[in-house]
Amino acid sequence: MKSVAILGIGQTKIDEHWDMSLREIGGEAAFAAMQDAGMDKVDALFVGNMLSPLIDGQNQLGTYYADWIGLWKQEAVKVEAACASGAAALRAALMAVSAGELDSALVLGVEKMTDKAAHDVTSALATAADADYEVEQGISFVGINALVMRRYMHEFGWKHTDFAPFSINAHANAIHNPFARLHQKINTDQFERSSMIATPINLMDASPIGDGAAAAVIVPAEKVVSMKGKPKITVAGSASATDAIAVHSRNDPLFLSAAYTSSKRAYETANVTPNDIDVFELHDAFSIMSALSLEACGFAERGRGVKLGLDNEISPNGRVPVCTRGGLKARGHPVGATGMYQIVEVVQQLRGECGETQVDGAKTGMAQNIGGSGATIITHILKAE
């Protein structure tokens, strides 16, 4: 694959944007990325979104945004892979640019989720699970993750409180990210006393939804003449893998085989090992997913993912910094946009733009976006030159 560089990034603050339309939320991030890249036109637009048909009554989001942001006549398409839609859009765009078919592309992850009642959003999110064999039984998406977390605690002997460091780290980091949805520190006591959602998952284990958008402009790396003093960021690895869509169909519900496969492929392409990853923006939709991701990607032994949190290895100055801008837990999780927030945040780290939560000397970063309960997992590795 021809080398591709990320020339510009942009994002919209995650919030309940009742005063902004779907158009405006996506447009803000798109315009910011184009401005950051110093471009007023790109060859194509790839949009990652999961819920706009269900929540906003709008399909064909590629063309919808090409129209809105003035990319008239340009190619545009939407890509969907549940909560991994953002990274899926980036990967489709990468392949198109890499094929030489496009000289530039804008990738936009966007979601507007807060215009509907909570039960409608819960139903909409359940479309990420297996409609016939999971949702028909009446289980919600958080319910599926709760079963996985309970099994993990039983199998490996961890208590609920052992997951606290993941949420505490995410909240501590989000305070320094102006685009994050939540800006409150939490402590172990608050983590433990938080409202129960689906036992053992409580409010502090779960990421908040929100309205948001994040975007990046990509170009063939060979065409980048100057980054105006900023480091040049290239995509060194990109891989996507799948698993059974229903958790009960997997050989082992506690092993994210699609994370294992996609991270392995991405490591190989990028010619790195987990030891080389300076920052890892993982998909902490629920605290259990942080543990499982760290294990499947080679940062911890089976059943030992939570130990990384307990040993304080996950903070920006730890051995495996995760969620350095707040993660899904505190930056927020506008589902189809999340994968592109992760990319934007890894770029910020590699550019050294993260202030209080900057990982010193970060040169190689990884972002991993998960659709469903581990069904679609897409891994990108970025490098600063």
Place this chain on the structure above:
Amino acid sequence: MKSVAILGIGQTKIDEHWDMSLREIGGEAAFAAMQDAGMDKVDALFVGNMLSPLIDGQNQLGTYYADWIGLWKQEAVKVEAACASGAAALRAALMAVSAGELDSALVLGVEKMTDKAAHDVTSALATAADADYEVEQGISFVGINALVMRRYMHEFGWKHTDFAPFSINAHANAIHNPFARLHQKINTDQFERSSMIATPINLMDASPIGDGAAAAVIVPAEKVVSMKGKPKITVAGSASATDAIAVHSRNDPLFLSAAYTSSKRAYETANVTPNDIDVFELHDAFSIMSALSLEACGFAERGRGVKLGLDNEISPNGRVPVCTRGGLKARGHPVGATGMYQIVEVVQQLRGECGETQVDGAKTGMAQNIGGSGATIITHILKAE
């Protein structure tokens, strides 16, 4: 772009498949394409679908089908561009194979539409239009097309009956296609007396929805060793373009600028002109769209598209054969699947497998898939070697 060949094709009969699940409808076409290609594994799956979140409560269709058809762990993604979703999935797959990232891909267009009440399907289809500026006014998707057709008749002086040949040709051809939804010939009298839907569009101007799926296996052309006696089909041109999503935002609502742009790009890449196209599977969702497509793609002057029908130029032995397997009008229009039916049908023509509706000596074929009322238009040109 590296040359890509279509190695296998498959399709499911379009019908009201109340006895088949979404899985089974897509699986049938997918397995048929794999069998036709003589492959039991591919590197990745690209699914085109528009309505499954709204009608079937299922998202993440890439992974859903990878799971169902046994492509375990393989990369999979869904692509959506309203009714152009099928061709959009093919184009994404083409770019990935062309980039050298994949050695093979299965492209599946699939839609299950008949499990919901008609008014729910009408609402779901309206998500292809502009939710804020068209649908909010209470107009349906057929209503938008009716306004365009009325304007065309006024502007260029045609009567409703002048559109009859498009539907008559489609119905006549579908009789010989076992996968088509409708198998009745119609005549001008039946065309004129048919029930009104949204004046001037009556039932015989409009394509029927349905449940269906069509699929193709693509590989790098250089890797094809033998076609076992069949002609080798390559993708000679592929292009996608967009227009304003709302019809009222366009400079000229009677000119499909995205058809003009995408066909122009495809002609250039394939190094052909409209004169070289032996068969044209166009997107006759409504009879007016046939006329507009023929005009925008250079087969007729502005306002003269209907003349091609009246002059009997569109039948399989005419100068510009269209809808040779029944088109959307009579083969049926399972929206996200349609673009892949068109590809399958062009391949059948170039292989000489179309029996009664075979275009003699067809060597170059074009398929054009339209999302919304001309908002996203994707053109593919295939050649037989």
